[in-house]
Amino acid sequence: MSSRYFSLWSVLFVVGQATDTSFNRHSFDECTTWNSTGIKSISSVSLSQPVGIFINRNNTVYVADQNGQVLIWWNISSNLLTTINNNLNFPTSIFVTINGDIYVDNSSPSGNRVDRRILGSSSSIPVMMIDSFCSGLFIDFNDTLYCSIYDYHKVIKGWLGDNTTSSTLAAGTGSAGSDLNQLNTPRGIFVDTNFDLYVADSQNNRILRFRSGQPNGTTLAGSTSLNITITLNSPADVVVDLDYFLFIVDDDNNRIIRSSRNGFHCIIGCNGGSPSFTQLSDPSRMAFDSYGNIYVTDYGARRVLKFLLSNDLCNHSTTQPTFLTSTIEKKSTFEISTALSTQTSTFPHQGISPTNVSHSTTHVSSSMTIPSTSTSSFPVSTFIPPSCTSNTIGITCNISSTPCHIMQPCQNDGTCFDNKTNSNSYDCLCLQGFNGSMCENDHRPCQPNTCFNRGECNAASNGGFKCSCESGWTGDHCGYKCECLSGSYSGRHCEIISRTLYARIVTSKSVGYTGYVIVGSVCLFVVVLDVLKHVFGVDVARNELGKIRRRRRPRIKTRKRPARIERFAYIDESV
Template identity: 40%
Template sequence: MYVADSGNARIQLFKPGQSNATTIAGTGAPETFTFKKPIAVILDSDGYLFIADFDGHCIIRSARSGFYCLFGCTYHPGTASNQLHSPQSLSFDSYGNLYVADSENHRIQKFILRTNSCDISYNLPKFCSNATWNPNAITVGDSISIGIYPQGLFINNNNTVYMSATSSNNILVWLEGNASPQTYNSPDISDPGAIFVTVNGAVYVYNNGINGSINTWVHNGAGGSTPAMLVNSTCNGIFVDIEDNIYCSMSDFHTVLLFNNGTYTSLIIAGNGSAGSGPYMLNTPRGIFVDINLNLYIADCRNNRVQLLQGEYPNMRTVVGNGSNEIITFDCPTSVILDADGYLFILDSNNQRIVGSNADGYRCIVGCINGLIPILDELYQPWSLSFDSYGNIYVDDFGNSRLQKFLFISNSCDEVIVYNDTLTSTTNLNITTTTSYQNGGQSTSSIFLPTCLTPLSINSNCNTSASICDIRQPCQNNSTCINDNTTIRGYNCNCLSGFNGTECQYDYRICQLRTCSYNGICYQLSNTTFTCSCNEGWQGVHCGIKINYCENITCYNQGVCQSLSSNYTCLCENASYSAMLNIGGISSAPESIPSNSGNSIDTQHKTPSQD
């Protein structure tokens, strides 16, 4: 049970069977949020909190990266659409829209969920806690194909790889499955650097040019590029958020600049222009990442840390590195990205390695020994990194003038054995293990398998298939699994119509559980169209509009029309009158009611077709 403990300015959690609460937000819970008077708390399906702060005049929510302001973020009472005055309570509808009882403004406010807030162009793969990557990279492009010292990398959710070939003044584009890149030139771009590609395919690239700018460019379009944002310093990192605002990380000025797409104005949102390590300062910031909640992560190179700027807070919080409680240390982090669970993956440039996080903390995943000690010959001054949709990590290996690809070991989340060079899961298999002991301590277990004539058969009777499709059964939603040793995963999934994803895990059918509201029935007409058969009393494309049966109905003698679930009634406030009766489809007047009969009200139902 979650309790808004308003007088103590905190949120308390009472677990089942326990009388003592745990403070999870506010006073007594460090690094959360300072409330004034939290008065209501609700949760979403992922367990994140949404809190109404009565005296703070705002709505606060939690996320993987902490707490931040969602609505009313001026923290002052007001009547504007983005302000609240003493919010009293809040609630979700089935579409994710948030309703707030704005008490002192005497109104109910509805904050509409941005349905396109998850329409992102980059990849956010989901990993298990013990996910691993092959430490030996594949070279996708070398100095012959990409030139020397490339300074920009981006991979969209179609697995198209974009890279700024800085030395040759062009953009290289690898389509998925193609080993050789296509070369796209724009006559008004020189020394291209940091790069970002939006959902609609617009390429934003830092154009060193004469004064420096961020240009937007459609690589298969005509007419070259168009300046989207003018800057007076090098952009070592570019990001375009879900509201099409443009961010530029300016290392020389120790700031991050934001170009607001709505007001067409630029402002500094992080750093004060001087190198420093204070909570509002940066020192040579490099790569940046903005999540769908508009939280800004900054690879603060010379401070050897990653900073987080949330909402409209003036100060930043150190997530990892110098000034944090994490034990891992950095030497000039240059790039930071997130996975689907909000865990960070960081390019530690001078340590020539990639650091990743999970529920257990931070660990080295590429370029290290024993998960911590760097191997200095794996990468050299890496510049940036990016995921593809399979979880593979691409690195702009700047110092080596090459593009490296580190393969995600897709079955690293399973316990595996090696038999005839075939990776086989031991889950649910009858395999005998023995354990040896040395010097009083336990050594690694050994797994013994019988000798089977067929490599993909195991078990003591050699009658259990060890193929990935049979053991893991990875394909979802009744799709067909096909073993394929030529792919990284070792299998392919043939999806039924309406499903997509490497394991057919994404349901894109137009008729979803909530396509038709209030138990309406959805009928698919084509791949892109549908119709809803609404229950009685509801109408609209999604059956979300309640029918007003009183529309165009007049009740006589000051009677009041009341809309019911399937018809309406007239409430007769004058005791001398009553509603018409509907008997067998024939309207007839009731017996007269004496004037002294009190205030009785006849609520005889009528259909909308009656006058």
């Protein structure tokens, strides 16, 4: 086998599978091209408003349809695996983590938010409250969730590890503008391994990169870039490959653009015209599968198109094996019937546009008799995949094709066992606390958010739980704490009273009780006297009252007559 074919398979099966990412990233050659004619990814389901798309490393496709549903299928299948549509409103963006948790924005009547959903479970957990719907969603390597708010011209973020729904500003100011610290209706976003944020700034017709912790961005593509790039018209999404080159969904120009060392050029939908399998209509998002094929949500045509990787090496033709058909039964059984498709491509040294590439495709059966065509400038040997035994695939037949290996269906650390009697089925052995055909149901008493405020959850023998709270926190879920208002109280619930305050309380109560006794006694004495007087005719106080009245009666004083002056006339008796 020639080294160039080994290099191609290395790209297809190894490079894109970073161990710390749930999505596929690749390193493409300068001359890489994709088939200009797309294939409808799934035909068994009618899509209404497909926008968000995510493809994990197992090549499971997740599509957010704004009609209120998330559709999930395997990329080599034409059958739908499952649909999530319970309590879901206007989902626009979607992201799936390594453990299979699905994060999707939900414009719920009770408030806009981002929900975490576990595949196979009907429940959801709000992880971020938002002002409006997320037009872009991403989770970086540090478990930080990013959401681009289309209506409020900003990108917010929040760490998933703090068990709160709050967020902080990551880019933009919240007001529409064209300065380097502003956004105008941002859409798709991407965060690389350096935690640099890439934003498709839609109405500013540019792609911005915000270095980690920096408020101002740098224009990487668009008319406002300092370097000569390419003119964009309402870009809807941006994806960054392993070499930090850009793939841009240019919405209003109905095309997909990539950057390379030779600049920017169109790779899909480059000729314009009405929607067809070679043209797009309002494309919204794009994603790679593990083979380097491109998937595009074609919003205007209500479909998801798949564009096959044609070649990945310069100056000669290449051959890519692809799975064509498969059928999947419910949950624990799947059947795979495959055919091998060999695609050979030729192109000149400097031609990068798909219009310069000619294709010849031959479908073959498992007998491995493969006609080959090539118009390269030098001879190319034909690549013939080996004939593997049952349940193995790959160049050296070293990759298992059993259900457990390909689908990895068992969730929550469940162990998958291939059914020995039926090679197309599997069984999941679940850990304690989990059940379901895929161990998708979690019945453990201790959940990640059972105990709040860093409390430690311990399973009880009766099947319940008990939270060991940190200092100051209390309650069944460590949900509250008591702060004593003064030094007179202490204890976990402020239930301990100081001696000084206790003495004051006892004294005040004693004085109060004494006053109550005195007032009560006086009132009772008056009542008894009134009863004796008016009921029994006994006036106990009559004599005493008489004495008191007499003492108070004023004494009548005898008035003194005024002194009279009498004059005496002496008479002489002798006369």
